[in-house]
Amino acid sequence: MIMLLRNIRFICRHYFRSTRSIFGYLLMSVAVLLLIPLLSVYLPRVVVQAVTENWEFTRLALYVAALTAGIALLNVFSTISSMKYTEKASHGRMEMMLILDEVMMSSKYHLVEDPAWQMKIEEAGNAIFSDGRSSGIAGMVHTLRDFVINMAGIFTFAAILGILHPMVLVILVFTSLIPGLVANRVNLHAFHQRENWLHYDKQIDYIYNHITSAAVGKEIRLYRADGFFLGRMAEAIKNRLVWVKKILLRSLGADGVSTLMLVLQNGVALGWIAAEIIQGKISVAEFTFYSGAAIQFAQFMNQFVGSYSTVKKCSHDVQMVQEAFAWLPEKKEASGGKPEETSKKVLEEGSERILEGVSAVASGNNSAGCQAPEIRFEHVTFVYPGTEEPVLKDISFCVRPGEKMALVGANGAGKTTIVKLLCGLYQPTEGRILIDGIPTSEREDEELYSLFSTVFQDKLVLPFSVLENVAVNGKADVERVRRCLEKAGLSQRFPDLNQPLVKGIQDGAENLSGGEEQKLLLARALYKEAPILVLDEPTAALDPLAESELYVKYNEFTKEKTSFFISHRLASTGFCDRILLLGDGQILEEGSHKELLAKGGQYAHMFHEQSKYYQNSDNTKTE
Known part of the structure; x- marks a missing residue:
């Protein structure tokens, strides 16, 4: 009762x-x-x-x-x-x-x-x-x-x-x-x-x-x-x-x-x-x-x-x-206004609220400015809720301001988990993560999220216009959107920024191919202009030419940014300053592409095994 x-x-x-x-x-x-x-x-x-x-x-x-x-x-x-x-x-x-x-x-x-x-x-x-x-x-x-x-x-x-x-x-x-x-x-x-x-x-x-x-x-x-x-x-x-x-x-x-x-x-x-x-x-x-x-x-x-x-x-x-x-x-109650007027306003602006989400996250105006930050993992161990086995075990490393870091390893090595922890989506079970000397656990969510531009493996294409898909928060700088689409290689595909996406939701909408979806997500990440760029398997659905073009432009994308590049293709990490090879929740090897090849360790072995496929493929074509 x-x-x-x-x-x-x-x-x-x-x-x-x-x-x-x-x-x-x-x-x-x-x-x-x-x-x-x-x-x-x-x-x-x-x-x-x-x-x-x-x-x-x-x-x-x-x-x-x-x-x-x-x-x-x-x-x-x-x-x-x-x-x-x-x-x-x-x-x-x-x-x-x-x-x-x-x-x-x-x-x-x-x-x-x-x-x-x-x-x-x-x-x-x-x-x-x-x-x-x-x-x-x-x-x-x-x-x-x-x-x-x-x-x-x-x-x-x-x-x-x-x-x-x-x-x-x-x-x-x-x-x-x-x-x-x-x-x-x-x-x-x-x-x-x-x-x-x-x-x-x-x-x-x-x-x-x-x-x-x-x-x-x-x-x-x-x-x-x-x-x-x-x-x-x-x-x-x-x-x-x-x-x-x-x-x-x-x-x-x-x-x-x-x-x-x-x-x-x-x-x-x-x-x-x-x-x-x-x-x-x-x-x-x-x-x-x-x-x-x-x-x-x-x-x-x-x-x-x-x-x-x-x-x-x-x-x-x-x-x-x-x-x-x-x-x-909890949020502060808005002062003034009758309940029905307030409710009416909420309903009228509902779609905009959903698109905006957290305005500080999508706007690109973060509290840390545009300076590339230093990132430090100190003895980080992480266990997913409801499980017992650690995914990461006593991980420690430092990424210098503006450094391009690559994370490589087999499936389940902990690459994406590191990114989730870095972005504040989870907190470490043990240890701590510092961005410019401040633990992520001590930052407000909105402030922390505003530091990152990300392209995850999960593709989110919204059933709205191309403009809204790139700007996300509904307050778009049209010229900036065009520049980001050009960098991502989609400007010729969508000269009309008002073109709706996702068939079946709006009249005249179009569906994107897998590669086009990844380019759209890249344009969205570039538009945000956050000081930390995270690309999780950004070339998985790209054709070889588009993949090569992304590698060429990567230095431009990451200018004045600290960046993380996650990939299974070891040949794609050669343009990064440093590489972390992960395995069983630990850092197995660390160094540049040349340094790791010179060591002749697991990274070199994995690289040569992958190279055989391309060499055999080339020999077959020659014959």
């Missing part, structure tokens, strides 16, 4: 801040939807009383016309209030969507790679995005409205029936509560059992999303994998249906109890009222009125029990959203 009240308070506070007029439409709905059944019950009484007391036709017609017109007018107001309430409810949910987006983009990066955290965020997103009336935020908001209306109806008609006899109330309350309690137990059981079928739902979604994507379509056809996918989908659906059947059986039992109580409710309550008229305690007109009141009370009571059960069910979804929002970094 405490959690339920806390979650209701959370919803009310959110809507009071974002769109408080929803409470006005709530009160309007309560008043209207209470008056409609009252007048509907009173109208038959008037007709019966007019007949038994021989009213004049004119008098009866006026009463009936007035009551009918009132009911019709109230129904119009009911439609308007319901429509406006739904509009404001959607408005508040959109605000929640933006908050969840901000949570996902501003939370610590180690959470983003945590499957448990990802599942919590996914559940919160489902609760917000769902627009059904029996689950999620939408279900809570709409059911709370029904809950308040039903409570008002219960108290109103309870007062009317209490005049007749309190026992009628007892019967109606008892026969309404029993089905509600049973339904509540069924919903609670389903909630606690959901872990048993959630992984089946994820399997079904995963398989469906892949078999309907163009990227996987080639493999499905060429490898004739349609039977494999359909078989796995059928197996997951079969396992999911087992739990659907179990829950449905419990629901059928609850429906049976509800039907039985409804029969008792109508039979006993109406029988009691009929006994009152037989004993001459009430008139025929009063019998009509009290019978209608009993039916209305029973409806309100049944709906109240049902809405209470739904509110409790939706409360679990609200709790997930609350837990997700708890990860939102």
Whole structure:
């Protein structure tokens, strides 16, 4: 009960801040939807009383016309209030969507790679995005409205029936509560059992999303994998249906109890009222009125029990959203402005907020200026959360200001992990990392992120224009964007910077090849003009000519910058000042390309092994 009240308070506070007029439409709905059944019950009484007391036709017609017109007018107001309430409810949910987006983009990066955290965020997103009336935020908001209306109806008609006899109330309350309690137990059981079928739902979604994507379509056809996918989908659906059947059986039992109580409710309550008229305690007109009141009370009571059960069910979804929002970094409240004006501004500028992210990160105006910094790793050991084996073991090295450092090694050697630690996406388990003598753990995230321009292996092409993809923060210097595209080798491909990217999202959009995507990411990194440049396998998707061109321009890219170049191709690191060969989480060798070849160690062995492929390839072409 405490959690339920806390979650209701959370919803009310959110809507009071974002769109408080929803409470006005709530009160309007309560008043209207209470008056409609009252007048509907009173109208038959008037007709019966007019007949038994021989009213004049004119008098009866006026009463009936007035009551009918009132009911019709109230129904119009009911439609308007319901429509406006739904509009404001959607408005508040959109605000929640933006908050969840901000949570996902501003939370610590180690959470983003945590499957448990990802599942919590996914559940919160489902609760917000769902627009059904029996689950999620939408279900809570709409059911709370029904809950308040039903409570008002219960108290109103309870007062009317209490005049007749309190026992009628007892019967109606008892026969309404029993089905509600049973339904509540069924919903609670389903909630606690959901872990048993959630992984089946994820399997079904995963398989469906892949078999309907163009990227996987080639493999499905060429490898004739349609039977494999359909078989796995059928197996997951079969396992999911087992739990659907179990829950449905419990629901059928609850429906049976509800039907039985409804029969008792109508039979006993109406029988009691009929006994009152037989004993001459009430008139025929009063019998009509009290019978209608009993039916209305029973409806309100049944709906109240049902809405209470739904509110409790939706409360679990609200709790997930609350837990997700708890990860939102604290910010200073904006002063001035009405809640609805503030919310409207948020919604109007929502897409810009999402594009901007952290403005200091994307703008390129960092607190450290453009001076190439010194970077020092001191006895750094790192273990990924949830694992036990260190990925890095007591790593120490220093990168001089403006030095071009290459990180090489086999898969899993720790190259990308070093970059993640350097950028502040993770903090070392042991040891420390200093940039210009200041530990990364002591810098604010925004300040630290502003120091880096990066090209990671994960390619992020946004479904927006080329201009926005390069500038990212939406406040682009057009000439600067053109210069960066030219350096990256994409200026001729996109003379129109307003060309949208990613087909299927915008009209006239284009998709990029793998090499073009890497060039776009390079242009984005160059545009930021941060003092530290990190390129993680930047040539993996480039053709030989484009790769050679990048090597030639690398000195230009890294001018007055400290840079890190990560690659599996040892021949591509010859232009770097120094190379670290990593293996098993440690630095195995260190030196320039020439120095490491002269040592004749592991680097030289790996280089010569890779060289054989190119030499053999050249000999084959010559023959």
